[in-house]
Amino acid sequence: MGQEIQKVFADHTLCLSVDVDGEWCNDTPQVIVDFSSRTAFPRTIELCREHGAALVIGTTAITKEDVDHLRSLGQDVPVIQSFNFSVGVNVLKMILREFSSYLSDWDLEIVEVHHNRKKDAPSGTALLLKEATGRNCPTHSLRMGGVPGDHSVFFSNEGEVLELTHRALSRTVFALGALRAAQFAVTAEPGFYAFEEVIACAPKKSSS
Amino acid sequence: MGQEIQKVFADHTLCLSVDVDGEWCNDTPQVIVDFSSRTAFPRTIELCREHGAALVIGTTAITKEDVDHLRSLGQDVPVIQSFNFSVGVNVLKMILREFSSYLSDWDLEIVEVHHNRKKDAPSGTALLLKEATGRNCPTHSLRMGGVPGDHSVFFSNEGEVLELTHRALSRTVFALGALRAAQFAVTAEPGFYAFEEVIACAPKKSSS
Amino acid sequence: MGQEIQKVFADHTLCLSVDVDGEWCNDTPQVIVDFSSRTAFPRTIELCREHGAALVIGTTAITKEDVDHLRSLGQDVPVIQSFNFSVGVNVLKMILREFSSYLSDWDLEIVEVHHNRKKDAPSGTALLLKEATGRNCPTHSLRMGGVPGDHSVFFSNEGEVLELTHRALSRTVFALGALRAAQFAVTAEPGFYAFEEVIACAPKKSSS
Amino acid sequence: MGQEIQKVFADHTLCLSVDVDGEWCNDTPQVIVDFSSRTAFPRTIELCREHGAALVIGTTAITKEDVDHLRSLGQDVPVIQSFNFSVGVNVLKMILREFSSYLSDWDLEIVEVHHNRKKDAPSGTALLLKEATGRNCPTHSLRMGGVPGDHSVFFSNEGEVLELTHRALSRTVFALGALRAAQFAVTAEPGFYAFEEVIACAPKKSSS
Numbered sequence: 001m002g003q004e005i006q007k008v009f010a011d012h013t014l015c016l017s018v019d020v021d022g023e024w025c026n027d028t029p030q031v032i033v034d035f036s037s038r039t040a041f042p043r044t045i046e047l048c049r050e051h052g053a054a055l056v057i058g059t060t061a062i063t064k065e066d067v068d069h070l071r072s073l074g075q076d077v078p079v080i081q082s083f084n085f086s087v088g089v090n091v092l093k094m095i096l097r098e099f100s101s102y103l104s105d106w107d108l109e110i111v112e113v114h115h116n117r118k119k120d121a122p123s124g125t126a127l128l129l130k131e132a133t134g135r136n137c138p139t140h141s142l143r144m145g146g147v148p149g150d151h152s153v154f155f156s157n158e159g160e161v162l163e164l165t166h167r168a169l170s171r172t173v174f175a176l177g178a179l180r181a182a183q184f185a186v187t188a189e190p191g192f193y194a195f196e197e198v199i200a201c202a203p204k205k206s207s208s
Numbered sequence: 209m210g211q212e213i214q215k216v217f218a219d220h221t222l223c224l225s226v227d228v229d230g231e232w233c234n235d236t237p238q239v240i241v242d243f244s245s246r247t248a249f250p251r252t253i254e255l256c257r258e259h260g261a262a263l264v265i266g267t268t269a270i271t272k273e274d275v276d277h278l279r280s281l282g283q284d285v286p287v288i289q290s291f292n293f294s295v296g297v298n299v300l301k302m303i304l305r306e307f308s309s310y311l312s313d314w315d316l317e318i319v320e321v322h323h324n325r326k327k328d329a330p331s332g333t334a335l336l337l338k339e340a341t342g343r344n345c346p347t348h349s350l351r352m353g354g355v356p357g358d359h360s361v362f363f364s365n366e367g368e369v370l371e372l373t374h375r376a377l378s379r380t381v382f383a384l385g386a387l388r389a390a391q392f393a394v395t396a397e398p399g400f401y402a403f404e405e406v407i408a409c410a411p412k413k414s415s416s
Numbered sequence: 417m418g419q420e421i422q423k424v425f426a427d428h429t430l431c432l433s434v435d436v437d438g439e440w441c442n443d444t445p446q447v448i449v450d451f452s453s454r455t456a457f458p459r460t461i462e463l464c465r466e467h468g469a470a471l472v473i474g475t476t477a478i479t480k481e482d483v484d485h486l487r488s489l490g491q492d493v494p495v496i497q498s499f500n501f502s503v504g505v506n507v508l509k510m511i512l513r514e515f516s517s518y519l520s521d522w523d524l525e526i527v528e529v530h531h532n533r534k535k536d537a538p539s540g541t542a543l544l545l546k547e548a549t550g551r552n553c554p555t556h557s558l559r560m561g562g563v564p565g566d567h568s569v570f571f572s573n574e575g576e577v578l579e580l581t582h583r584a585l586s587r588t589v590f591a592l593g594a595l596r597a598a599q600f601a602v603t604a605e606p607g608f609y610a611f612e613e614v615i616a617c618a619p620k621k622s623s624s
Numbered sequence: 625m626g627q628e629i630q631k632v633f634a635d636h637t638l639c640l641s642v643d644v645d646g647e648w649c650n651d652t653p654q655v656i657v658d659f660s661s662r663t664a665f666p667r668t669i670e671l672c673r674e675h676g677a678a679l680v681i682g683t684t685a686i687t688k689e690d691v692d693h694l695r696s697l698g699q700d701v702p703v704i705q706s707f708n709f710s711v712g713v714n715v716l717k718m719i720l721r722e723f724s725s726y727l728s729d730w731d732l733e734i735v736e737v738h739h740n741r742k743k744d745a746p747s748g749t750a751l752l753l754k755e756a757t758g759r760n761c762p763t764h765s766l767r768m769g770g771v772p773g774d775h776s777v778f779f780s781n782e783g784e785v786l787e788l789t790h791r792a793l794s795r796t797v798f799a800l801g802a803l804r805a806a807q808f809a810v811t812a813e814p815g816f817y818a819f820e821e822v823i824a825c826a827p828k829k830s831s832s
Binding site for chain 1: 294295296300302306365366368372373376407408
Binding site: 314315317319321323324346348350351352353354355362364365366367368369 | 730731732733735737739740762764766767768769770771778780781782783784785
């Protein structure tokens with residue numbers, strides 16, 4: 001993931017790095033991006049305060065206390081936290097949360113496809129999308145080859161079908177989401193933001 | 209279309225009928241459904257006033273003056289007017305209008321598939337969806353066999369793809385939309401409504 | 417089904433009809449098409465012998481003895497028998513039977529979608545396609561709205577996915593298959609043919 | 625590509641390497657894999673003769689004379705040459721070559737999707753699939769985000785649709801094809817083989 005982030009952030013200067021081999025810093029960072037493990041968390045908070053840097057954090061195993069620390073840090077700098085930095089998944093989630101009720105009398109089923117090394121089924125994202133529909137519906141999990149991750153939500157009545165499908169092409173997804181969050185952070189007011197709020201600020205047109 | 213409507217409205221009583229062979233009426237209608245040609249329009253307005261009946265009208269070739277007549281009729285009874293009574297297409301339109309801006313830096317293309325007897329390309333619905341995205345994008349038209357009508361909107365960036373697809377299964381689509389509009393009309397306040405407003409009133413749960 | 421057949425055979429003359437209301441005949445038929453129930457079977461055989469007519473039969477509930485009768489009839493006239501007259505499903509079956517072994521080290525899963533009134537799962541066609549792959553694989557059944565019937569076979573390895581999907585658009589499918597079988601029958605040698613043999617005789621180019 | 629090959633061939637020992645920085649060899653190779661540029665070609669032939677090694681070659685820009693050299697090399701060792709080492713694309717090509725004639729009265733269209741950096745349209749693979757159908761049909765090219773490469777062939781008549789879709793997940797595709805060719809080569813008789821012939825020898829079951 002670290003490599004993906006550095007590739008996607010290539011236009012920006014890396015001036016602070018923290019990993020298992022240690023830490024180096026040659027300038028004051030505007031934004032700190034942390035997609036590492038829980039163990040790095042306390043030092044990440046320290047570094048943000050030390051440098052007055054904004055934070056983009058995708059660490060998954062954080063505790064309720066950690067979130068409280070992020071909220072208080074958000075009083076001084078912009079903090080963007082999410083468990084899933086895929087723009088498409090977050091947009092799909094928002095669509096389902098808002099429009100599923102319009103199709104409450106339609107049938108609803110979810111299909112997800114992932115590589116054959118994935119152990120859990122249904123995927124966490126499938127559960128998250130199902131929750132966004134506000135309904136309990138059948139989910140189907142395919143485990144095939146090297147598929148990075150497809151999720152399809154099907155609504156159907158007697159005369160029509162509406163299909164909403166998200167497909168991850170590679171792990172770049174999350175790095176691109178982190179970049180979008182960082183671009184938001186450099187100009188944002190201090191605060192504790194969900195990634196959905198970042199997305200809801202339509203980005204300036206730029207080459208994808 | 210008339211037959212489709214009668215099939216879908218089977219639970220309701222037909223008490224007024226107007227067609228080329230004439231007109232009969234054996235009771236006071238609550239709702240009048242008109243999916244016929246422009247020529248029937250004046251008589252339709254008369255009948256609504258005469259019976260105090262709500263109106264669901266899908267006639268396509270109506271003029272600006274006709275719309276004014278519908279608005280004034282809407283002061284006395286509920287009037288629901290649309291050029292497309294497909295629930296799915298209208299929901300897709302609403303989704304695109306609201307969320308396309310969140311993906312303004314993603315590539316966007318539209319693909320539509322229709323039976324090989326369809327002369328125009330792209331389809332009217334494809335143009336309507338494109339307009340809802342607020343962007344000018346490539347559209348691709350396939351003309352194959354007996355396909356009733358598929359429309360796919362693809363958004364993609366470097367790491368992910370979001371696909372929104374609507375598929376019509378048969379002409380029942382529009383009759384089901386008319387039924388939904390009629391169910392709305394019997395309890396609605398007088399007014400001139402777009403079909404989107406009907407959809408936005410989440411329906412009571414019922415078997416699809 | 418009878419109506420579908422008459423619509424698709426519109427360019428041909430109907431000169432013999434048998435149904436619950438009785439039987440009429442005003443000329444010698446070249447081909448007799450029987451998609452009715454088992455009860456009609458004996459009379460169908462009689463009529464073919466009487467008129468020297470070819471037979472296209474899609475009756476599903478026929479017994480082993482019935483098949484023997486069809487074989488002996490095949491010594492005098494062309495007899496085409498199948499439990500599924502969809503050209504696409506039969507072609508897909510042939511593709512899977514011949515090429516699945518080339519992908520024996522790929523993952524394989526089948527997904528089928530049918531209207532919510534369908535009781536059985538997986539569908540008979542899904543089982544038939546699975547058998548054609550010569551492998552035991554997971555099958556997923558979606559039951560949604562009015563979908564006539566979709567079947568998708570997915571092969572995948574670490575780097576690629578091959579998807580083979582058949583979609584029925586309406587019950588016309590089977591009538592079109594019967595027409596193709598009848599066109600084959602009028603010029604064929606006497607014999608007992610599977611529908612696959614009819615398909616394998618590439619048809620003369622004609623508008624679809 | 626060289627890196628992809630080494631990753632996929634990880635279970636095998638690399639004992640000969642040739643690149644722009646030079647050449648090293650610490651043992652006798654069984655198979656030489658060449659996916660480099662035309663310039664490496666003469667040396668590749670020499671090395672195969674020198675070591676009596678089989679050859680798997682995917683170099684695209686080779687000349688007619690080069691192919692003659694490969695044929696004569698094929699008299700002494702197994703030589704497998706192809707311009708596309710994707711198993712799925714080759715299987716799809718074989719399916720279309722064999723079964724398209726069964727659907728000659730169906731409509732046919734091809735859709736391909738590639739990343740927005742791809743300049744040419746339609747893709748070479750789309751043209752190759754079109755040629756395999758033996759028909760001239762419309763092709764549609766979408767250029768979106770980072771899509772590695774999707775190709776869909778649609779057949780449709782009045783009542784049904786048959787869709788054959790290949791999706792590349794990553795550049796691993798071609799390395800996996802090269803591995804399959806190499807596994808074939810170590811046990812094959814000397815000869816000049818197309819990759820299709822390798823595929824047609826159903827592989828021993830192995831984890832994908």
